[in-house]
Amino acid sequence: MTGLRRGLHRAGIRPRLRRRELTLLLVVGLALVTGWASLAAQQAGTLDLGEPTLLIVYLGVLLAIHVAFLISGRRMDQYLLPTAGMLGGLSLLLMMRLPQGMAGQSLFGTLLPLAPLQLVWLVLGFGLLGAVAVLVRNDGWLRRYKYTWAAIGIGLLLLVFIFGDSRGGQLLTLRIGPFSGQPSELLKVILVVFVAGYLAENRALLTMTSSRLGPIRMPPVPYMLPMLVMWGLALAIVVIQRDLGAALLFFLIFLALLYTATRRAAYVLTGLALFAAGGFVVYELFSHVQQRIDIWLDPSADPLGAGYQILRAMYAFGRGGVLGTGLGGGLPQIGGAPAIPAIHTDFVFAALAEELGMLGGLAILALYGIIAQRGLRIAATAADDFRALLATGLTLVIVVQAAIIIGGNLRVIPLTGVTLPLISYGGSSLLVNGAIVGLLLALSDPGAELPPLPSRRPSLWRRLTGRARDVGGRIEEAIS
Amino acid sequence: MSRAWQPTQPGRSPDIGGSLLRLALAMLIGYGALAAGLAYWQVIDAERLSTDPRNPLVIAAARNAPRGSIYDTNGELLAHNLRVGGGQQQRAYPAAVAAPVVGYRSIIFGSAGLERTYDAQLTGLRSGSAADDLLRKFRADPYDPADLHLSLDLRLQEYAAQQLGDFRGAIVAIEPSTGRILAMVTSPTFDPNRIVDPQRGARYVARLRDRSDSPLLNRATQGLYVPGSVFKIVTAGAGLGSNAISGGTTYESQPEEYETGFLVEGFRIRDAPRSVQTDHPLDFLEATEVSSNIWYAHAALDIGAQGLLEWAGRFGFGERIPFDLPTSASQVTRAGGPLAGFSDRVELANAAYGQGQVLVTPLQMALVAATIANGGVAMKPKLVDEFRTASGQVTRVGPEAWRTVLDRGDAQLIREAMQLAVEGQYGRRFAGGARIDGVSVAGKTGTAQVGPRDEPHSWFIGFAPADSPQIAVAVIVENGGSGGERAAPIGGRLMARYLQLQR
Amino acid sequence: MDTFTIALWVLRLAFVALIYIFLLLVVRGLWRDLRAGIASAGEPIGRLLVVAAPEGQPPAGSAFALDAVNSIGRDVNNSIVVEDTFVSAEHAMLTFRGRAWFIEDRGSTNGTWVNGQRVETYLPLGFGDEIQVGQVRLRLERPRIT
DSSP states (O other), rough: OHHHHHHHTTTTTTOOOOOOHHHHHHHHHHHHHHHHHHHHHHHHHHSSSOOHHHHHHHHHHHHHHHHHHHTTTOOOSSSSSHHHHHHEEEEEEEHHHGGGOOOOOOEEEEEEEEEHHHHHHHHHHHHHHHHHHHHHHOHHHHHHHHHHHHHHHHHHHHHHHOOOEEETEEEEEEETTTEEEEEHHHHHHHHHHHHHHHHHTTHHHHHHEEEETEEEEOHHHHHHHHHHHHHHHHHHHHHTTTTTHHHHHHHHHHHHHHHHHHHHHHHHHHHHHHHHHHHHHHHHHHHHHHHHHHHHHGGGTTTTTHHHHHHHHHHHHHHHTTSSSOOTSOOOTTTTTTSTTTTTTTTTTHHHHHHHHHHHHHHHHHHHHHHHHHHHHHHOOOOHHHHHHHHHHHHHHHHHHHHHHHHHHSSSSOOOOOOOOTSSSOOOHHHHHHHHHHHHHHHTTTSSOOOOOOOOOHHHHHHHHHHHHHHHHHHHHHHH | OOSSSSOOOOOOOHHHHHHHHHHHHHHHHHHHHHHHHHHHIIISHHHHHHHOTTTTHHHHHHSSEEEEEOOOOTTTTTEEEETTTTTEEEOOOOGGGGGGHHHOOOOOOEETTTHHHHHHHHHHSSSSSSSHHHHTTTSSSOOEEEEEEOOOOOOHHHHHHHHHHHHHHHEEEEEEETHHHHHHHSSEEEEHHHHOOOOHHHHHHHHHHOOTTTTTTTTHHHHOOOGGGGGGHHHHHHHHHTTEEEEEOOOOOOHHHHHEEEETTTEEEEHHHHHHOOOOOOOOOHHHHHHHHHHHHHHHHOHHHHHHHHHHHHHHHOOOOOOOOOOOOOBBBOBBBBBBBBSSHHHHHHHHHTTTTBBBBBHHHHHHHHHHHHHTTTEBBBBBEEEEEEOEEEEEEEOOOOOOOHHHHHHHHHHHHHHHHHSSTTTTHHHHOBBBBBBOEEEEEEOOOOOOOSSEEEEEEEEEESSSSSSSEEETTTTTOOTTTTHHHHHHHHHOOOOOOOO | OOHHHHHHHHHHHHHHHHHHHHHHHHHHHHHHHHHHHHHHSOOOEEEEEEEOOOSSSSTTOOEEEEEEEEEEEEEESEEEEEEEETSSSOOOEEEEEEEEEEEOOOSSOOOEEEHHHHSSSEEEEOOEEEEEEETEEEEOOOOOOO
């Protein structure tokens, strides 16, 4: 046994017990099993508990990842995996309860309905989470190639724009053979990587100098340019694609990262003002935006058309009460269709709140809160600016997106089409969010490789302007 | 030489910690808002949402457990479900005359009347008792629709509607000892069957809404009218209750004021010509029998503005009477004036005989009559006698005393006065139409002036038999002329019919 | 109320209760971490002992208490000020990352040396290792146990 250990040590691997994570995972497992039991009982009408295969596979995957973490010996955060596991488990339970025909895909010859399909995505997503957490040891591949990443991101967007599959007026999915995905999910991460990298590199300049437009303080325009261009492009394409939720998300994350890096509230205020102005213009110009806002304010104005979804969601909430109707007790199908359209993507929160009650809904909010706390803490104790900003951005991608869709469900803000991370049905969403959590875990290891010294070659921009300044300086000297 | 590179940032710049803290705070606030929203929809507004007729759950429940029916006190069907073609259920109302009470329930137009008030019980989402509701949450199939059994008597209702005919107005009949509503008619009214008709409902409702005479308004509970002399009963109650007057109170100046009019701050109050004895000052019984405005004006001034408001308040003025249907609050004055709400003594004097700013609902006046009939105790008016669920559960709604307005003695005295007003030698000239053969009737007419160009409203309130009353009524015929002309005969016949039906 | 309904209710409530137990465990853990973090915040994590300083500043034998991040150089804004002719204004950076100490050269004129080896980008250090900047020799020591 010691021989094995010595061998592993030589390879740089030192297994480490992760007691807290194990305890929490056990509680998660227990909770999910109880939940499944209550679902099965409610659906069957008796205490016959049926077949928990899907759940067992899921719990097994979580356990396997825990063991992988243990063996890798990395001292990563021990709360993220259980929390993500709980969220994923709730997703699985919900998918088991919804009408199975809502989604279907043929994999390896068999047609998989909703629940097994979601399990497949969960396994892949968590697998990716585990792989990223264990294998990613340095961030150079993100840090150094931020412009490349940006280019890839824009390229993806253009691909979707040109070849995309339009569904419900939104160009969101890209079909490659039998697989379809939503590049906008990946684009969020790419944007965060780019913005984090750029801000980290130019932080000092951005903080210390600023352009003034009359009374308004803006970050120095020349230095902001690449970022603004990237952001503006992403925004424009997203607006054209009518993915308003993603546009909102991009914007908020961008502002948050800008504030985190520069600590200038003035920038945030300017940004918000721009947002308000932009929002107003968009409202006037686009009828679908108007519709969204009108329905948000008074859904009963169009109870059978556009307001249908949100009204149904309201009834679901009301029905849940404090304790909920129990898993499986949610609104019945009406004429073969589920009570709320898109219940498995846009309205999962309403469905869970109905069945688990207000207590359950608050618990879900708390789970995302835990992700937020852990993520921000990872940022706060990160080894350098880039990692801090990256961790912040990644955390926000999950937590702010959750807030946006939950807010839309609750009519606190207008409804948008973003998914509830780790809970909504959808492969792209699960894969990307799994990777995000994995990255956060990788970043949380205090023993991770040091960030390199900034290269002695300054950025392209600085080089160009440096040249100009050199020339200018010589002219100055010549004249004086 | 320009710096070729940036100095190593010492790990993570300390500022970031502060920004992150602020960011965390922003997140906390955001999520706090979400939690508040959740609590709102799931707890605060949940009731309304769960009984909303557009709620697919409610719709589904209706399909599985059909909505309860509504019956009158004799088991006559007032509302029920009909199976129409295509397996659908539609609401049908065999007795359209009960429309103002029963209301309607339409997917498109919502609901009104008892169909609305007891929607939850009719659907079965809630039962008549709160304790049962709590236990119900634990049952697998929680829907238990209830039938409503009303106190309404369809025969009386039909008779009353017939009596009112094409005139605009309202009739309310109460059982004084229990507060049960025996009949409630408003005219014009509507046909609920046509409202729930899927094809023609929209056009019918549009036409109803266009009409200037508001057929959808329940005049009995929400129509506000100038009462005229029927309000004198309230003034009497206020006077006797506060001891400002007694049975023997007289005003010396009265006979003379019959000629000159009673001058109050420049305003001249007169009694109707040849209606009042002029050889002696009248006492309470006499003044009520002949409906003397001058006497009552004196009385009101003696009672005082505060006193009149207070005692009228005991009858229910100034508040919405608690009832199974929405009610409007009757008022003695519009308030805001310097004299405890009245603008001046003139208004107070006018209020004594139901003019001025006094506005009443027929329900309120019926309640006044019923209170006198019941020895000064006002019973809470109610329409529902019991709930009977499909599973066999019966919940009775017992009579409930609302308040004690006057003591027995005062009520007795007023009753005597009201008896004289109908049957007395002078009284019968006004309210004689309300007399019933072989039965002692107590009542009061009112002729409410509503302006120089319009006919006054014709009012009557009363109860019978006077010694042990079984029914109290309030009748108003809009622009029907004097009280004795229209309202009193209707009131009398109505009470007679009811007593007949009881035998 | 039959046994099935009761059992169902127990299961439903237990499910929600378990989720809350999870939350409570997490919060408890976080709270403990926070307290531990605060408690250890004030303690020094190492000392830098001045072995030799020919020009007298800083005096030989003195020791600096170390934070996680320490800058070394001639300029007074450094956390460890070394007044030596051959030391650059901003000479080196000594940081504690995760579980080890690291020394970085900040582009000094004469370089930074550890145990005789020149620091190219950064080098890890252990307690007892000796750093040389200019003519000054410094040794990384454990924190003194107070």
